[in-house]
Amino acid sequence: MFNSPRPAQRYGGNTTGLGGSFVDEDPLASSTYDGLDPWSAAPSPSSTPAPPAYSVFSSVIADATVPSVYTRAFSAVDPGNTGETSVNSLSRVLATSSLPASTIDKIVNLVSSKPRVSKLEFFVALALVSFAQSGQEVSIEQVAALSSQNDLPEPALDLDSLQPSASTFSAPIANYRQDTIVRSPAPHYAPDDPWDTTTRYPSAPSNMSGVGSSGFGSGATFTGTGLTNDWWKHQKSVNVAIQGQQGFILNRYTVYQISTERGPSVIRRYSEFVFLWDCLYRRYPFRLFPALPPKRIGPDEFFLEQRRKGLARCLNYVINHPIITDDGVLSVFLSGTSFEEWRKNNSISLEEESASKRIDRGEEMSIPSDLEDKITTIRRRVNPLIEQWQRICILAERIIKRREAAAVRMSSPFRRPFIPAHLLPLLHSSSSHQRSLSDSSSIASSAAFSASGISATSNLSQSTTLNNSMVGSLLRVVDVDPLGLQGDLSRLTNTLRAVIEVGEPCWRGDECELSSGVRTGLEQVASHCQRHSEISENRTRVLLDTTLEAVKSQRDLYIAVRDLFIRNDRLSLDQVERLKRRVETTSLKLDGIKAAQKDGWQDEADKLVAAIEKDQATIVAQLNRRVFIRACLWHELRVILHNRENTLLTVLTQTFSREEQEYAEAVLNNWSSLTEAVEGMPFD
Numbered sequence: 160m161f162n163s164p165r166p167a168q169r170y171g172g173n174t175t176g177l178g179g180s181f182v183d184e185d186p187l188a189s190s191t192y193d194g195l196d197p198w199s200a201a202p203s204p205s206s207t208p209a210p211p212a213y214s215v216f217s218s219v220i221a222d223a224t225v226p227s228v229y230t231r232a233f234s235a236v237d238p239g240n241t242g243e244t245s246v247n248s249l250s251r252v253l254a255t256s257s258l259p260a261s262t263i264d265k266i267v268n269l270v271s272s273k274p275r276v277s278k279l280e281f282f283v284a285l286a287l288v289s290f291a292q293s294g295q296e297v298s299i300e301q302v303a304a305l306s307s308q309n310d311l312p313e314p315a316l317d318l319d320s321l322q323p324s325a326s327t328f329s330a331p332i333a334n335y336r337q338d339t340i341v342r343s344p345a346p347h348y349a350p351d352d353p354w355d356t357t358t359r360y361p362s363a364p365s366n367m368s369g370v371g372s373s374g375f376g377s378g379a380t381f382t383g384t385g386l387t388n389d390w391w392k393h394q395k396s397v398n399v400a401i402q403g404q405q406g407f408i409l410n411r412y413t414v415y416q417i418s419t420e421r422g423p424s425v426i427r428r429y430s431e432f433v434f435l436w437d438c439l440y441r442r443y444p445f446r447l448f449p450a451l452p453p454k455r456i457g458p459d460e461f462f463l464e465q466r467r468k469g470l471a472r473c474l475n476y477v478i479n480h481p482i483i484t485d486d487g488v489l490s491v492f493l494s495g496t497s498f499e500e501w502r503k504n505n506s507i508s509l510e511e512e513s514a515s516k517r518i519d520r521g522e523e524m525s526i527p528s529d530l531e532d533k534i535t536t537i538r539r540r541v542n543p544l545i546e547q548w549q550r551i552c553i554l555a556e557r558i559i560k561r562r563e564a565a566a567v568r569m570s571s572p573f574r575r576p577f578i579p580a581h582l583l584p585l586l587h588s589s590s591s592h593q594r595s596l597s598d599s600s601s602i603a604s605s606a607a608f609s610a611s612g613i614s615a616t617s618n619l620s621q622s623t624t625l626n627n628s629m630v631g632s633l634l635r636v637v638d639v640d641p642l643g644l645q646g647d648l649s650r651l652t653n654t655l656r657a658v659i660e661v662g663e664p665c666w667r668g669d670e671c672e673l674s675s676g677v678r679t680g681l682e683q684v685a686s687h688c689q690r691h692s693e694i695s696e697n698r699t700r701v702l703l704d705t706t707l708e709a710v711k712s713q714r715d716l717y718i719a720v721r722d723l724f725i726r727n728d729r730l731s732l733d734q735v736e737r738l739k740r741r742v743e744t745t746s747l748k749l750d751g752i753k754a755a756q757k758d759g760w761q762d763e764a765d766k767l768v769a770a771i772e773k774d775q776a777t778i779v780a781q782l783n784r785r786v787f788i789r790a791c792l793w794h795e796l797r798v799i800l801h802n803r804e805n806t807l808l809t810v811l812t813q814t815f816s817r818e819e820q821e822y823a824e825a826v827l828n829n830w831s832s833l834t835e836a837v838e839g840m841p842f843d
Contacts, residue, residue: 219299220279223306226313229282235321243275247649247692249284255317256288260656266297267653274563274649274696282311289314386481386798391806395420395478397493399471401463402426413463415470419478422494429454431498432470438488439477441509444730445791447799448477449719472712476719480799513787523786526793534724537796541721548714555710563699648692655685676841683836690829698822706818709811716803723795731788733781738774745771 236248246267253263266287270280286302289312295301305311398418404411405428418424436451452469455462477483478493488507495501527533659678665671749767752760 219303220282220306220311223309223311225282226311228313228316228318229285229311232285232316232318233278233281235318237278243277244281245275245649245692245696246271246273247652247689247696249276249281250649250653250689251321252281252316252318253284253288255321256292256314257317258288258291259660260653261660262291262297264650264653264657266291267650269297269299285314285316286311288316386802390802391810395475395484397471397474397478399467399474401467413458415467417474417493419493421490425492425494425496425498427492427498429466429470431492432473434502435488435492436473438507438509439483439486440726442486442512443483444511444726445513445723445788445795446480446483447716447719447723447795448480448483449473449715450722468708468711472708472715476712476715513784513791516787517783518786518790522790526786526789530789530793533796534792537720537800538724541717541724544717545714545721548710548717552707552711552714555707559699559702559707562695563703648688648695652685652689652692655681655688659685673841673843676839680837680840683833687829687833687836691826694822694825694829698818701818706811706815709807713804713808713811716800720800723792727788727792731785733785735778735781735785738778738781742771742774742778745774 232252233244236244236252249271250263250267253266256263266284269287270276270284276284283299283302286305287297287299290301291297292315293312302311396419400416400418402414402416404413406412412428412430414426414428416424417427432451433454439446439448449472451473452466458466474493477486477489483489491501492498659681662674662678665674667674745767749764749771752764752767
């Protein structure tokens with residue numbers, strides 16, 4: 160649902176396989192990054208945003224003991240414990256080995272063809288550095304051989320000289336991988352926190368409702384919003400990290416680490432999320448909060464990452480809802496040590512909140528008489544809003560991912576095919592007369608988003624045929640790009656430094672100021688390219704982890720509104736009219752019995768009076784529930800929907816604009832300093 164709603168081919172579009180254009184009639188027909196609903200039962204596309212946790216290098220390293228310098232080096236460029244780092248960071252670590260730039264470039268290209276590298280790929284690169292330092296051949300096969308002997312070599316690295324990132328942007332807290340940091344206890348809340356209430360539950364209340372018998376708790380009522388000035392500055396946050404998998408082969412499940420301000424981190428599995436949401440739906444059927452992302456049999460890495468983000472958005476929504484945030488079950492879910500044990504030992508009430516809350520006369524009078532008209536207007540708008548925000552999410556994700564992966568694009572005529580050395584024996588042994596690669600590439604389209612500094616490069620549709628199917632499958636497993644269409648500024652930096660090394664000393668054999676000055680200028684270009692790569696990388700991570708998630712939250716809000724109306728149509732029905740007719744019929748029957756006064760009429764009359772009183776009490780309760788539902792809907796639309804869809808969008812827009820300006824200024828300053836640095840390059 161969170162990357163929906165849309166069936167297959169919702170937007171139609173061409174099916175030629177040539178990709179789509181940002182200016183086509185249908186720009187979403189063949190999206191590289193969101194062409195398939197991640198919540199569907201079909202496998203995710205191969206080009207996933209998150210790199211696979213295990214690759215061909217898992218068999219290279221195997222279970223060998225890793226020297227401590229490997230771990231220290233990786234920790235230096237992965238402070239967030241994400242399990243991956245950028246090619247740029249890998250290049251900076253390898254630069255501390257004092258190896259030639261051409262060797263560093265070769266090692267980087269051997270271990271990865273992507274903008275980011277996994278921990279295993281990083282370790283293989285360090286082993287290759289050790290080989291190069293000892294004068295041995297740089298070979299993946301040698302790494303595998305020593306790994307099988309549990310004797311990985313230890314490279315000489317000057318990690319103390321490792322320069323920190325030159326970017327002015329800091330990446331957000333990486334919450335999409337395992338996080339073992341124990342959070343500090345919940346801090347004191349400011350008195351003007353609009354979502355905060357004074358009641359904090361170290362354990363669940365006895366009735367497990369989390370609210371009082373009347374009203375909306377300490378902050379919100381039907382007549383008031385419960386929102387103070389600058390409420391958007393006090394939003395609470397929940398981090399959800401994938402902790403790993405547990406269970407046996409046929410009963411494996413993913414566990415998540417949840418970190419909040421309420422206390423230490425807790426571990427939860429998906430079924431416990433489902434139980435919590437079932438409780439919330441039963442207690443607050445007329446409240447506005449999003450649905451959980453679904454379950455899938457045999458989920459892959461891409462699906463799990465999308466679901467992790469969806470779970471985080473759901474929890475962040477409910478803990479910032481002025482009513483649901485105080486729910487007792489939610490409190491235990493976010494802070495209890497073992498939610499499963501707590502469920503077994505406690506009785507949980509699933510009573511609807513209208514049963515324990517009453518609406519006074521003033522609150523009832525605050526409900527507008529044209530509420531149904533307002534709801535009709537919102538109903539008419541919600542589906543188009545979902546449609547358009549879904550398109551925004553798809554386009555934004557495509558642009559951001561291309562911005563991350565396409566810092567530099569080199570077309571095939573200018574770069575010869577590069578295949579890692581450890582695959583060459585397979586290619587040579589496949590067939591003596593079938594060794595050529597045939598390629599047909601077509602450039603689909605391109606568009607430049609100059610206003611925001613985002614460049615959307617063209618879709619490249621590549622069809623590569625390898626006559627031996629086994630080798631072709633292996634190439635796909637390790638995600639090799641035989642034509643070298645994938646390049647980035649980090650690799651360009653390494654190549655420039657290799658050019659500098661080749662050109663030194665001057666071929667004339669004497670001191671050449673022209674040659675020396677040009678090399679100095681190229682060194683400045685390489686340095687500034689690396690700085691630009693760092694700036695772009697960190698900006699992209701912020702866009703992916705904060706900006707894009709905020710956009711998806713806006714879309715989820717409208718989906719939640721649609722779901723609220725569906726629940727209202729199904730659950731707001733009552734028996735008031737039928738009970739009134741039954742009371743009238745019973746009253747007529749009672750009058751007839753009293754008039755006839757046959758034998759035993761008093762006992763029968765007492766039974767009818769009791770039935771009438773019971774029906775009248777039920778009518779009063781259902782009328783009160785009817786009023787409560789109207790008041791609840793008005794509160795959710797007036798307070799939750801109206802404020803969140805406008806105020807938070809304002810915050811998102813202003814933050815995005817300010818950060819893009821800072822990013823553009825950082826890029827401008829970087830290249831301006833390069834202009835000054837190369838101004839004195841000699842001509843003769």
